[in-house]
Amino acid sequence: MKGMQGVFTGFDIAASGMRTEMQRAEVVAANVANMHVTKGPDGLPYRRRTVVVEETAPSGFAAVLGSVGAAPGGTRVVRVATDTSTPFVPRFDPGHPHADANGFVLMSNVDIFKEMVDMAVIQRSFEANIASMQAYRGMLQTALQNIRV
Amino acid sequence: MLELGRGVEAVVRVLDAMALRANVIAHNVANQNTPGFKRFEVVFEEGLREAFRRGDDPSSVVPTVRHDMSGPPGVNNVSTTQELAELDKVRLLYDLFSRRAAVAMSQLNRAIQSK
Numbered sequence: 001m002k003g004m005q006g007v008f009t010g011f012d013i014a015a016s017g018m019r020t021e022m023q024r025a026e027v028v029a030a031n032v033a034n035m036h037v038t039k040g041p042d043g044l045p046y047r048r049r050t051v052v053v054e055e056t057a058p059s060g061f062a063a064v065l066g067s068v069g070a071a072p073g074g075t076r077v078v079r080v081a082t083d084t085s086t087p088f089v090p091r092f093d094p095g096h097p098h099a100d101a102n103g104f105v106l107m108s109n110v111d112i113f114k115e116m117v118d119m120a121v122i123q124r125s126f127e128a129n130i131a132s133m134q135a136y137r138g139m140l141q142t143a144l145q146n147i148r149v
Numbered sequence: 150m151l152e153l154g155r156g157v158e159a160v161v162r163v164l165d166a167m168a169l170r171a172n173v174i175a176h177n178v179a180n181q182n183t184p185g186f187k188r189f190e191v192v193f194e195e196g197l198r199e200a201f202r203r204g205d206d207p208s209s210v211v212p213t214v215r216h217d218m219s220g221p222p223g224v225n226n227v228s229t230t231q232e233l234a235e236l237d238k239v240r241l242l243y244d245l246f247s248r249r250a251a252v253a254m255s256q257l258n259r260a261i262q263s264k
Binding site: 007017021053075124125128132135 | 172232237
């Protein structure tokens with residue numbers, strides 16, 4: 001169906017949003033789970049991961065009606081990046097096997113409060129996508145009920 | 150020639166526009182956390198009003214998608230609550246106009262069936 005918007009495109013778009021939020025939630029969970037890792041495979045503490053999200057088919061809608069075609073729009077996770085801009089936090093713990101000569105252990109750069117706030121935002125965003133999916137569903141349902149031949 | 154389908158045509162146009170708007174809103178909501186994203190909106194009512202004012206055929210009005218670049222550059226301008234409110238409005242209009250389409254079609258049906 002070229003030049004036509006699929007009837008179920010709205011579902012796909014909302015689903016892409018939900019998928020992205022889920023992936024974001026997974027990364028937050030990974031950050032929280034690894035926040036106390038002082039030595040990873042590279043010999044350094046765990047680095048906080050961030051998700052790079054991108055809009056799909058950004059110019060798709062801008063054209064005339066229905067030219068979006070195969071790309072329904074929505075959002076996607078491009079990659080998971082590591083946060084190298086915030087430094088590792090040194091903590092004085094001389095008894096720790098990973099402590100340096102001065103007794104400091106480098107802790108991961110995960111900030112638990114930041115992660116918790118991110119998680120709350122993700123949860124609400126997920127719900128917003130569900131709400132838009134439900135509204136879309138309601139729309140199609142009323143159309144089916146009303147237009148009966 | 151009688152233009153029997155004309156009443157339905159305009160209603161279907163509105164339904165099309167509302168469906169497109171629902172998709173655009175879903176796209177905005179899905180990108181509410183995408184950095185630098187700028188929301189899209191469907192421009193339709195203005196065109197319809199203009200067509201009525203000029204006496205043009207309302208079914209000739211085509212909804213267009215506008216990229217709303219408001220807000221500081223590089224900053225996401227989606228307000229989720231606003232989008233969801235808009236979506237609710239779309240839903241109601243879709244309901245209303247699908248009823249209108251049903252009425253138009255049942256009238257047509259009656260005209261066909263009665264001798």
